[in-house]
Amino acid sequence: MLxxxxxxxxxxxxxxxxxxxxxxxxxxAGSIDSDGKVPFHGVHQAGIDxxxxxxxxxxxxxxxxDKVPDIVQLLRDxxxxxxxxxxxxxxxxxxxxxxxxxxxxxxxxxxxxxRLTLTFGFGPGLxxxxxxxxxxxxxxxxxxxxxxxxxxxDQLDPGHTGGDLCVQACADDSAVAFHAIRQLxxxxxxxxxxxxxxxxxxxxxxxxxxxxxxxxLRWIQAGFLPDSPPDExxxxxxxxxxxxxxxxxxxxxxRADGKLIGNGSFADVVWVGGEGPAWMQNGSYLVxxxxxxxxxxxxxxxxxxxxxxxxxxxxxxxPLTGGGEFSPLDLxxxxxxxxxxxxxxxxxxxxxxxxxxxxxxxxxxxxxxxGLAMIAERWPPWRQGLExxxxxxxxxxxxxxxTGFIKIFEKMSKLxxxxxxxxxxxxxxxACPGGIGKDEFVGQKLxxxx
Amino acid sequence: MLxxxxxxxxxxxxxxxxxxxxxxxxxxAGSIDSDGKVPFHGVHQAGIDxxxxxxxxxxxxxxxxDKVPDIVQLLRDxxxxxxxxxxxxxxxxxxxxxxxxxxxxxxxxxxxxxRLTLTFGFGPGLxxxxxxxxxxxxxxxxxxxxxxxxxxxDQLDPGHTGGDLCVQACADDSAVAFHAIRQLxxxxxxxxxxxxxxxxxxxxxxxxxxxxxxxxLRWIQAGFLPDSPPDExxxxxxxxxxxxxxxxxxxxxxRADGKLIGNGSFADVVWVGGEGPAWMQNGSYLVxxxxxxxxxxxxxxxxxxxxxxxxxxxxxxxPLTGGGEFSPLDLxxxxxxxxxxxxxxxxxxxxxxxxxxxxxxxxxxxxxxxGLAMIAERWPPWRQGLExxxxxxxxxxxxxxxTGFIKIFEKMSKLxxxxxxxxxxxxxxxACPGGIGKDEFVGQKLxxxx
Numbered sequence: 001m002l003x004x005x006x007x008x009x010x011x012x013x014x015x016x017x018x019x020x021x022x023x024x025x026x027x028x029a030g031s032i033d034s035d036g037k038v039p040f041h042g043v044h045q046a047g048i049d050x051x052x053x054x055x056x057x058x059x060x061x062x063x064x065x066d067k068v069p070d071i072v073q074l075l076r077d078x079x080x081x082x083x084x085x086x087x088x089x090x091x092x093x094x095x096x097x098x099x100x101x102x103x104x105x106x107x108x109x110x111x112x113x114x115r116l117t118l119t120f121g122f123g124p125g126l127x128x129x130x131x132x133x134x135x136x137x138x139x140x141x142x143x144x145x146x147x148x149x150x151x152x153x154d155q156l157d158p159g160h161t162g163g164d165l166c167v168q169a170c171a172d173d174s175a176v177a178f179h180a181i182r183q184l185x186x187x188x189x190x191x192x193x194x195x196x197x198x199x200x201x202x203x204x205x206x207x208x209x210x211x212x213x214x215x216x217l218r219w220i221q222a223g224f225l226p227d228s229p230p231d232e233x234x235x236x237x238x239x240x241x242x243x244x245x246x247x248x249x250x251x252x253x254x255r256a257d258g259k260l261i262g263n264g265s266f267a268d269v270v271w272v273g274g275e276g277p278a279w280m281q282n283g284s285y286l287v288x289x290x291x292x293x294x295x296x297x298x299x300x301x302x303x304x305x306x307x308x309x310x311x312x313x314x315x316x317x318x319p320l321t322g323g324g325e326f327s328p329l330d331l332x333x334x335x336x337x338x339x340x341x342x343x344x345x346x347x348x349x350x351x352x353x354x355x356x357x358x359x360x361x362x363x364x365x366x367x368x369x370x371g372l373a374m375i376a377e378r379w380p381p382w383r384q385g386l387e388x389x390x391x392x393x394x395x396x397x398x399x400x401x402x403t404g405f406i407k408i409f410e411k412m413s414k415l416x417x418x419x420x421x422x423x424x425x426x427x428x429x430x431a432c433p434g435g436i437g438k439d440e441f442v443g444q445k446l447x448x449x450x
Numbered sequence: 451m452l453x454x455x456x457x458x459x460x461x462x463x464x465x466x467x468x469x470x471x472x473x474x475x476x477x478x479a480g481s482i483d484s485d486g487k488v489p490f491h492g493v494h495q496a497g498i499d500x501x502x503x504x505x506x507x508x509x510x511x512x513x514x515x516d517k518v519p520d521i522v523q524l525l526r527d528x529x530x531x532x533x534x535x536x537x538x539x540x541x542x543x544x545x546x547x548x549x550x551x552x553x554x555x556x557x558x559x560x561x562x563x564x565r566l567t568l569t570f571g572f573g574p575g576l577x578x579x580x581x582x583x584x585x586x587x588x589x590x591x592x593x594x595x596x597x598x599x600x601x602x603x604d605q606l607d608p609g610h611t612g613g614d615l616c617v618q619a620c621a622d623d624s625a626v627a628f629h630a631i632r633q634l635x636x637x638x639x640x641x642x643x644x645x646x647x648x649x650x651x652x653x654x655x656x657x658x659x660x661x662x663x664x665x666x667l668r669w670i671q672a673g674f675l676p677d678s679p680p681d682e683x684x685x686x687x688x689x690x691x692x693x694x695x696x697x698x699x700x701x702x703x704x705r706a707d708g709k710l711i712g713n714g715s716f717a718d719v720v721w722v723g724g725e726g727p728a729w730m731q732n733g734s735y736l737v738x739x740x741x742x743x744x745x746x747x748x749x750x751x752x753x754x755x756x757x758x759x760x761x762x763x764x765x766x767x768x769p770l771t772g773g774g775e776f777s778p779l780d781l782x783x784x785x786x787x788x789x790x791x792x793x794x795x796x797x798x799x800x801x802x803x804x805x806x807x808x809x810x811x812x813x814x815x816x817x818x819x820x821g822l823a824m825i826a827e828r829w830p831p832w833r834q835g836l837e838x839x840x841x842x843x844x845x846x847x848x849x850x851x852x853t854g855f856i857k858i859f860e861k862m863s864k865l866x867x868x869x870x871x872x873x874x875x876x877x878x879x880x881a882c883p884g885g886i887g888k889d890e891f892v893g894q895k896l897x898x899x900x
Contacts (some may be wrong), residue, residue, distance in 0.1 A: 054623070054624075055624070057819070094765075097753075098752065098753040098754035098757070099752055099753075099754060100752055100753065101749060101750050101751055101752055101753065102689070102749075102753045102756070102764065104689075105687075105689045105745070105748075105749050106685060106689025106690075106764060106765070107676065107685040107686065107687055107688075107689045107817075108676065108685075109685065109689075109765070110678065110679070110682055110685075111676050111677070111678065114677070159822075172677075173504075173676055173677050174504075174505070174624070174674035174676075174817075174819070175674060175675065175676035175677075175684075175685075175817065176676070178674075178687075178817075178819050178840075182745065182749075182838075186746075186749050216836070217822055217836060218836075219821065219822060220819075220821050220822055221821060222819055222821070224624035224625060224628075225625065226557065226558065226561050226623055226624075226625035226626070227561070227564075227622075227623050227625075228560065228561065229560070232560055234625075235556060235557040235558075235559065235560075235625075236557065237555075237557055237628075238557075239552070239554075239555045239556025239557045239559075240556075295555070295632065296636070298555075299551060299552075299555050299632075299636050300551050301551055302548065302549055302550055302551055303547075303548040303549075303550065303551065303552045304548035304549060306552070307548070314552065314556060315544075315556070315559070367557075367624075367625065367628075369507070369624070369628050369670075369672055370820060370821065371669065371670050371671060371672070371820065372609075372667055372669060372670055386666070386667060386668075388632075390628075
């Protein structure tokens with residue numbers, strides 16, 4: 001899934017921002033004001049077709065309340081705070097009262113919006129957990145919001161997997177993304193009452209006055225992209241351009257069986273249409289995978305083997321079948337011995353739409369670097385020792401995960417040559433509702449008649 | 451150490467870049483070319499008085515060779531690669547030969563210098579380890595390169611502490627900093643031979659052809675700063691401006707015993723002079739501390755208590771004794787009951803030069819965010835649970851740690867009100883040699899006559 005199916009979100013979304021904007025909407029998510037503000041309200045949630053910012057902080061929450069009105073109130077609070085923060089304001093208005101904790105932790109004051117987007121999603125646990133219909137929402141679970149199957153090679157750490165709610169915070173400043181998640185997490189569990197916090201003391205507001213906790217952080221993951229020139233596809237930690245065939249690409253094609261196959265539009269690939277429940281219309285399904293890459297191992301692999309693994313040239317990003325970065329893949333081309341030029345197990349072949357019954361996704365991933373960890377590799381040379389805990393925070397959006405990520409990755413997880421360098425160690429799937437109107441809260445239509 | 455003694459490195463160094471430049475040097479470290487290149491060669495190593503970039507990746511290495519020439523060769527290789535990478539080039543020239551691993555992992559191609567600086571330091575272990583003079587350098591260990599004492603409250607994780615060599619990579623792009631450390635680490639242990647790597651296989655270069663490993667990564671830590679306007683002091687995760695009194699500040703003063711005391715110049719505070727060995731002249735000593743902040747706890751503390759803890763106003767950064775951010779601290783001022791306005795245990799008082807016999811440091815820290823971890827707090831309310839593994843990657847430069855960080859932190863570690871929110875969980879001390887001449891390698895004078 002690393003370099004396969006994709007024009008980077010950045011470039012793709014820039015194209016898409018023009019082609020997908022709804023002229024009937026006065027605020028189109030994805031367009032950018034000159035002061036670095038990405039509109040929060042619109043037909044779609046921002047942060048999906050928004051050109052990729054340089055930083056992400058992905059946050060997953062567990063719901064700890066048993067009351068639906070708590071969740072509704074939290075989503076109202078989050079929506080209001082998100083509208084403020086994406087406009088460069090504090091999460092709540094600051095008050096001059098020094099005898100209470102500050103309404104905002106303050107570290108982003110003066111930084112401006114920095115293209116902050118906050119994209120909200122609902123995990124399977126909102127609808128059903130451990131077989132229980134805990135909020136009366138089970139019947140409203142969209143058919144497309146399936147639990148991800150166990151894929152070949154999965155080594156999922158529960159501490160980086162799942163969650164009932166998620167927030168994808170993207171910005172051009174790490175501090176702005178961190179600040180946003182910190183405020184939202186605090187609003188969800190003001191004094192972390194649900195998490196064991198308690199006891200009055202000097203200098204600490206009385207936790208018994210606090211609202212009970214509604215949701216607590218389950219995991220967070222920071223990521224970064226190189227700040228590449230806008231017309232260049234950013235490279236991931238494999239050193240390859242990551243994303244050349246996303247929907248919206250100006251050169252969206254691959255060649256198979258003698259035909260050119262396009263990469264689809266945002267409406268085809270990303271946005272839920274009339275097939276979903278009303279609250280998901282114009283929304284999308286998010287799949288997140290924390291993929292560690294054995295970088296030390298990769299760095300010792302010959303260039304031509306790296307290129308065979310991916311199916312593209314490293315420097316130019318061109319397919320091994322020739323041309324430039326945006327030339328079509330020719331999956332039928334063979335060398336003089338009759339072997340395919342792009343190998344049977346090459347990453348781009350296995351990720352190609354034509355290899356997967358037309359399945360496509362929007363890739364919006366980031367590199368991550370969490371330092372070093374004691375790691376045992378899964379493949380020769382079976383090295384173990386301190387290695388980089390680094391790789392790809394893969395984030396994909398699609399109209400239906402069953403015909404998107406799941407379809408593509410089922411085969412890829414078994415056959416991709418790249419698997420000997422990658423391990424999927426975190427995972428999640430979330431339904432991201434459609435865009436948020438001026439007087440709405442996120443997901444309002446889901447809760448309206450509960 | 452969080453907000454005490456400091457005009458941010460950014461602002462301080464901008465002042466210093468003008469005042470400290472050596473007119474005899476054609477390339478002054480700290481000045482910036484218009485293409486984002488910070489000169490690598492100069493009187494001082496870059497990355498100390500360079501205005502702070504938005505990202506750091508700090509790397510600590512263990513030496514695994516027993517041969518001095520290996521170390522010299524590594525330092526030659528590192529110097530050459532650093533000169534290239536800080537100019538926006540690959541670590542080594544790329545060759546078109548596809549049958550060998552690429553000379554550079556490639557992910558920074560096309561990004562440009564992004565103000566990358568690489569600052570090298572030597573830890574105590576280069577001179578002596580486990581009581582052994584392993585490289586014949588024991589007699590050359592500078593008196594100032596002491597092992598840090600155990601401070602009150604230290605909870606140091608060996609996995610984030612110490613090291614024989616360090617590299618501080620700073621850049622305005624996370625990917626550029628990561629790329630630089632990755633290349634240097636690979637040059638130190640080409641096939642990780644010293645770390646158990648071995649065995650020929652398809653697609654992997656023959657490790658038996660490789661140079662033996664010289665040094666392996668011990669720990670790395672990424673950090674970030676908000677990209678604040680150049681005339682504003684960035685805030686740390688406490689939400690307070692961090693660094694207002696660094697050497698070089700335009701308003702470098704505190705008031706005590708009725709006098710104004712300045713904050714010293716770079717020559718006074720940062721650069722080693724004639725007192726050190728020749729190889730340390732124009733160098734500096736680096737102290738790094740990984741300081742976790744109990745952010746959930748802090749966020750539930752009343753504003754006025756936060757301000758008493760620090761001794762400054764949160765929004766403006768002004769001392770509690772009045773004025774603006776750069777007004778002098780008045781450590782003698784008392785309220786109507788005779789109590790000090792800046793409390794006895796306030797962070798700024800304990801960090802002030804006048805409270806420490808004139809001790810001063812240059813702060814060049816970054817915030818860090820490593821996700822969530824299961825943490826038991828050390829103070830009321832003794833909360834335990836999933837909390838942010840986040841805080842401050844404190845980095846300080848000084849002429850002598852004995853009269854710098856150690857002097858200041860000995861008292862501070864016992865008395866600072868801020869300690870109930872902070873835990874020092876990583877540490878290191880390194881001697882950063884003077885600047886690197888055009889045909890020199892870093893630390894050359896140390897090795898020249900061994």
